[in-house]
Amino acid sequence: MIGPFVFGLLLPVVAGCAALALHRRPDLASRIAAGSIVASSVLTGGCAICSLATGATASIKIPWNVPLGSLSLGMDPLSAAFVLPISILASAAALYGRDYLTATVRPGWIARSWFFFNSLVAAMLLVVSARNGLLFLFAWEAMSLASFFLVLTEYDHDEVRHAAWVYAVAAHIGTACLLVLFLLLGRGGSSLDFEQFTPQAAFASAAFILALIGFGTKAGFVALHVWLPEAHPAAPSHVSALMSGVMIKTGIYGLLRTLTFLGEVQPLWGWTLLGIGLATALYGVVFAIAQQDLKRMLAYSSVENIGIISIGLGTGLLGLAYNIPAMAACALMGSMLHILNHSLFKGVMFLGAGAIQLRTRTRDMNQLGGLLKRMPWTGRSFLVGALAISGLPPLNGFLGEALIVVGALIGVIASKHAHALPGEIVGVAVVGGLALIGGLSVACFTRAFGCVFLGEPRSQQASSAREVDGGMRIGMLILAAGCLLVSLLAPLWPALFRSAILALAGGDIRDAVMASPQPQSLLIALGVAYWLLAGVFALVWWLRRRIAGSWQAETGPTWDCGYAAPDPRMQYTASSFGDPFARLFRLLLRTRSGQGVPAGFFPQEARFSSESPDPFASSLFAPAFQVVAWLASKVRHLQHGRIQIYVLYIALTLIALLVWKLD
Amino acid sequence: MAAWLDAVLVLLMLSGFWLLGSSRLQACIRTVAIQGVLLGLIPLLSEWPDVTPRLAVVAAISALIKAVILPYLLRRAIREANVRHEVDPMVGFTTSLLFGIGLWGISMYLASRLPVAEASVSSLQVPVSIFMVLCGLFLIVSRNTAVMQAIGYLALENGIYGFGWAFAIEEPLLVEMGVLLDVFVGVFVMGITIHHLSREFDTIETDELASLKD
Amino acid sequence: MFSIAGCLPVLLAFCGAPLLFSVINRTKAKFAGRRGAPWLQPYFELAKLLRKSAVYSRTTTPLFTLGPMVSCAATATALLFVPLSGVAPVFAFPGDVLWVVYLLGTSRFFMVLAALDTGSSFEGMGANREVFFSALAEPALLLSLTTLAVWSQSLSLGGIYGNLGAVVLAPAAGPPLLLVAAALLIVFLAENARIPVDDPTTHLELTMIHEVMILDHSGPDFALIQYAASLRLWLLGSLLVGVVVPWRSAGLVLNVLAGCTCLFLLAVLTGIIESVMARLRLVRVPEFLIAASVLSIVALVLMMR
Structure with a gap:
């Protein structure tokens, strides 16, 4: 089972490189790249279903000439549960992307875009199948970089560059936590292979918090979500779909995988995940209602859904902890x-x-x-x-x-x-x-x-x-x-x-x-109930058709309470639809509206606009990073631009290190 | 009688929520008056069937003060100040209700931690009392008009009173009288403040007092 | 699970639900000193609407006719899972609490889309209020049902209301059940667009909620909407009546009779509320609905003691 999976993982990489080589023939490059994604999806998706259905696990391990590392890949049901959505969504996005890129991106960029897209898919597959900490981090970083470049596709827009920058910073804050996490988990072992991680009660809570921050940044838990509403609208849509649909789930995967290393489930973890999930989901959906930008709205809705997933995980962990x-x-x-x-x-x-x-x-x-x-x-x-x-x-x-x-x-x-x-x-x-x-x-x-x-x-x-x-x-x-x-x-x-x-x-x-029958019986019942609903609907539809068959429907303008010349501008807009919610949640949203009130007897102009900036981005991270920038500016005078001085720095550092080590 | 006591306590708690969600001063004053009556019922219900005349008298006096005299003073204050609504509170009414759920959770938690819960007849008595105290504090913090703050004080005092009954069913009079005196003074001072505020500033928003600091 | 006995109340619901409207209207008429419309007036109106043809706006898409059909079908399906006064519903499975509540959500989803489909500002406004208020009412409904589920240790509506009767007079259950009943009454009034949340007979579109959403519907579509509304009235009414009057007898017919009587009494109560109360200002409605959630949360906390 692992053989086809590894093949399916490598195929997009090879095809991505081939596409890059063929960058003068964008159409061919697209075809090769997209085709490879579809083929790879069939292979990996098949492996995933196979593993899920049989519960089988398979792994492969190749020594790697890197300290603590090994090329160790594995496929078990937990990985498979994430490989399946990746493969389905990747192939749909690839089919979509072939025409979408041709229509939106300048020809010179198409091949590059495919290279990064294929790398992203391969990196995601690697993330969920890696069985070594170092390999995982490598894949994680590759995933972040590939998606960073994809976000930058339309780099000539200011807001796209800003979005990509926010994303890069967020991704690396997360990775920094993960680095510490894996070193903590692998303490005392000879390598960072997952199978050598042993539960250490002393560090379990610290590891959980690190995982929460590190993986939560990717998943988009509240307060760490600020990159999502920036990056998703900036990226090309098939990439947004992939990032929002599966890439942020790798954060959830990482969290779950870490939980398997930590031993006995503690109630506090369940409560934490439940609380974070609730806050994230509410925050996400409230901000989604306040957005005017369609893709930004979808990005906030992803935050909401990550919250729902996290609520479920928290509830589940509580179930485990309280038996x-x-x-x-x-x-x-x-x-x-x-x-x-x-x-x-x-x-x-x-x-x-x-x-x-x-x-x-x-x-x-x-x-x-x-x-x-x-x-x-x-x-x-x-x-x-x-x-x-x-x-x-x-x-x-x-x-x-x-x-x-x-x-x-x-x-x-x-x-x-x-x-x-x-x-x-x-x-x-x-x-x-x-x-x-x-x-x-x-x-x-x-x-x-x-x-x-x-x-x-x-x-x-x-x-x-x-x-x-x-x-x-x-x-x-x-x-x-x-x-x-x-x-x-x-x-x-x-x-x-x-x-x-x-x-x-x-x-x-x-x-x-394993033995509890409730999920199975609930879904069977719902499956039957769906058919019942379909049956009742068919009955209503048939009755309605029989009744309506005898007459010819008239058409006319919309009944606007007697006003016969409705104008499209009179319709309820997205802003007006969101207004009651903005009022109810005004403590959180702080929606700003600008309006030009009509004046005089024959007013020429009136306008209304509203926006809800993200409070975490504007009130928490912006000031925090200003402090960082200020600190950075303080050390700037170390930098003179003169090569001699730099050599001096290096020499001083070396001498200091020697003195310290030989002491 | 335990079921009736529970019912009274639940009504007390709901009256707390009512105070949080209502903007009409009249209605709020009526609510604290009802709270007074309900609080008067608590000792009778929890001691039933052996209610001593002394207990009945104490309960009746406290109910009289809480349900008749104090509301009368407050009504007079709002009539003189000619104000009917809390117009622009620091925390909106809907949000206050949501805060109320949080306060209720906190009081349940605190009550489960306090060792006095076993002493009382109903396990609801301590959480409801703490909840009323917290509600009162919240009203004092989040409302602008002096009348609403006075109502907050009353709710606070009602909570303390209920708390007193919960574990000192025999000798609550001492605590009670002291507290009542405090509140009486509080309402008295508030009444004077409201009166002078409305005369000086044509409003009873305590924010205006901030201009006196210079 | 399938219960043949449940077919009787469901049949009654399908036939008699519009009668609830006439009870409400007769009650209101009595209060206003009028005689009121004939008892069968809702049926006459349905029959008239079914005979008429429809006018469609040029702006609309097939969603406009789909909305009423889905709404009617979803409500009717949900009704199959709802017990009336202890009689087991036609179908039941553990977890059908959610299924019923979310089916009402599906019904609302399509009605809202049908309203937005016309591009009318009034209907947009109504749709907006509908989703806003129901988003606040939904937690109250589910939390109330959770409280009942805890009490009767069951996950299906049939089980919840079936077990309720045997034990309801135990003192510990008193306060929480009363709170649940109050919360359910608020939800019942809000979801059925009754006073004090919405005024079904108002004449100013700006203040309407439910009525303004369906301005453009006519003929059979409108009949379906009205019929679905009466089914919803029956459905939420049975949820409330099951708590307030948890009297159960051994006989099926007696149970059904008791349930129906209580439903019609509830309709009378609704009529009285509509006669003596004014509609709340729209800005106060969220507080009213959040109060229902507060009641149900408090009830749940009390129930767990």
Whole structure:
């Protein structure tokens, strides 16, 4: 099993280099690169499904001439649970990217872009399959760099350079923590191979905190999320889809993998993850509602979904720590399923946003509208994504969230009598929290879909938009179909993901988690209930058709309470839709609005604009980095630009080192 | 009687939330008056069926002061100052409600840590009392009008009173009288302040006092 | 799980749900000193709407007709999982609490999209308020059901309400259940667009919530919307009635009769509330809904003691 996987991992790298060599023939380069991604996805995805279905693990180890390092790769169900979304989303993004890049990027950059794209995919596969700390860090850094260059694709825009810079700084702060983490984990061993990591009770909490910061920066936990809303809008859309859909999940993977090294689960970890998840999800969805930029909104929604995943993990860890196996099984499985689901629906929405940006030259939701008629396929796939991401039945987003909430409910119910778990906190945080988050995300995505696709176009560009075709359309449809397929195959997933979550459950509870029937029975029941809903809908549809068959519908203008000449500018905009939420959460959002009030009897002009800057970026990190810059400027006078002085520095350092060492 | 006592305590707690979420001064004054009545019921319910005449008298007096006299003074104050609403609080009413949930959580936690919980008849009594104290403090901190702050003081005192009943069911009078005296003085001073504020500044926003610092 | 006995209340719901509207309206008429419309008026209106043809705006897409259909189908499906006064629902599985609540969400999602589809500023406004208020009402609903689930140690609505009856008069359950009932009443009024959250008979579009969302719907589409609204009234009403009147008898017919009577009493209560209360200002509605969440959280905390 590991053979095809390694082949699938190397193929994009080789093809990426080939594409770079063929940079004078961008079309051929695209074809080779995208083809290699699809082929690699088939191989790696197949391996992942195989591993998930059988629970088998496989590994390969090649000595590496680097201290502490070895080329050690492995495939187990936990890795496979992450390889599967990577391979699905990567192939859809590659198909989409072939046409998208041709239409948006200057020809000279296409081959380079593919090189980085293929490197990114390969690096992500390597991250989730590496079994050595050094190799992991190498892959992690390669992933960060490849995505950094992809973000920089349109480097001639100021905001793109700024976004890439923010991303690079964030990525390296995270990596710094990870370096310490792996050295801590590998203490006393001869190499940083994962199998040599032994649980050390003394460092477990320190390691957990380091992992939380290091991996949380990539995943986008609140306060560490500031790079997401900058980098995702700046990158080309298929790259945003890949970054948002799967790359940030490698942070979750890292966190889970670290947890497997730390031994006995402590309740505090569960509470921490639950708290962080709740804060992240609420923060993400509230800011998503306040955004006017479509892709920025999607980026904040990714923050929200990372929060939901983290809530599920926290609930699951609590289940493990307090010995309630059914709670652990449901919540962890819900998180795993949500990871897969989010990669599908966030992917389709980012690809849709890219299609819209390509055809209308804007991402501002206040300028769009009426696109469902002009871009029907994009619109339908976006609708599937919106319904799924709102966590509503009958689509896949509901399955993951339902599992998490049911897990929490099992815990709450069990805590009434027997267990030490404070059930009311779990109940309020998970059940109440996810209900609120769900309601807010319904608001967020009805707003997005309504303002972008429904009503009348609000600008010239929007009214002249036309549908995308070819690979772009296929890429979106694959992911939308994936959303439907996941919900149709609902009863299958517990069996697949069961082995993945067992990696986290050590000791006595392992068998109980394995044996708990709740996830399976819930998803089977939901699978049946979906068909019931479909049946009732078919009945209603048939009745409605029979009744409506006898007459011819009239058409007319929209009934605007008697006003017969509605103007597109009179429609409710994205800003107005977000306004009640901005008022309710004004302590957090601090939305700034600028308005020009009409004056006089025949006013010429009135305008309104609102924006909600990220408080963490503007109030926490900007001042912090100003301090850093100030400190850096203090040591600047060491730098004279004269080569002699530099040689002097080197000589002094060497002498000092010698004195210190020989002392 | 334990169920009735629980019901009274739950109503007390809800009245705390009502104080947090309401902007109308009249309604808030009525709420603290109701709190006074409910607090008067607590000793009767927790001692039932052996209520001594002394207990009944103490409860009746405290209920009279809390439910009639103090609200009367406050009503007079708002009538003279001619103010009906808390217009622009430091923390909005919706947000105050959310803070209220947090305060409730904190008081449940504190109550679970305090060793006095076993002594009381109902396990709700201590958390509800702490919650009322915290609510009162929150109102004093987050509201601008002096009347609302006086109401906060009253809620605070009601909480302390409830707390007193929780573990000193026999001899609460000593604590109680001292506290009541403090509050009486507090309300008295507040009344004078409100009166002079409204005369000098045409408003009862205590923020205006900041201009006196120069 | 499938229960054949549950078909009886569901059939009653499908046939009798619109009657709840006429009870409310008759009550309001009595208060206003009028005689009120005939008892079967909602049915006459549905029949009239079904016979009429529809007018569609040129702006709309097929989503506009899809909205009412999905809304109706989702509410009807949800109703199959809801027990009436202890009679087991037609279908039940552990976790169907979420399924029912989220189905109402699906129904709302499509109605909101159908409203936005017209491009009308009024309907955008209504859609906006609908999602805003329901986002605040949803936690209250789920937390109330969680409290009940803790009490009856079950994860399905059938189990929750079925076990409620046997033990409800135990003193410890008193305060939390009352709080849950209060929270559910607020949710019931808000989700069904009743006073004090929304005024179903107001004449000013600017102050409407639910009614303004459906300005453009006509003919059979409008009939579906009205019918779905009555089903929702029945559904949320049964959730509330199951808590307030947890009286259970052994006989199926007696149980169903008791449940239906209570539902109609609830409709009378709604009519009374609508007659004696004014609609809240829109800026105060969030506080009202958050109060429902507060009630349910407090109830949950009390229940865990």
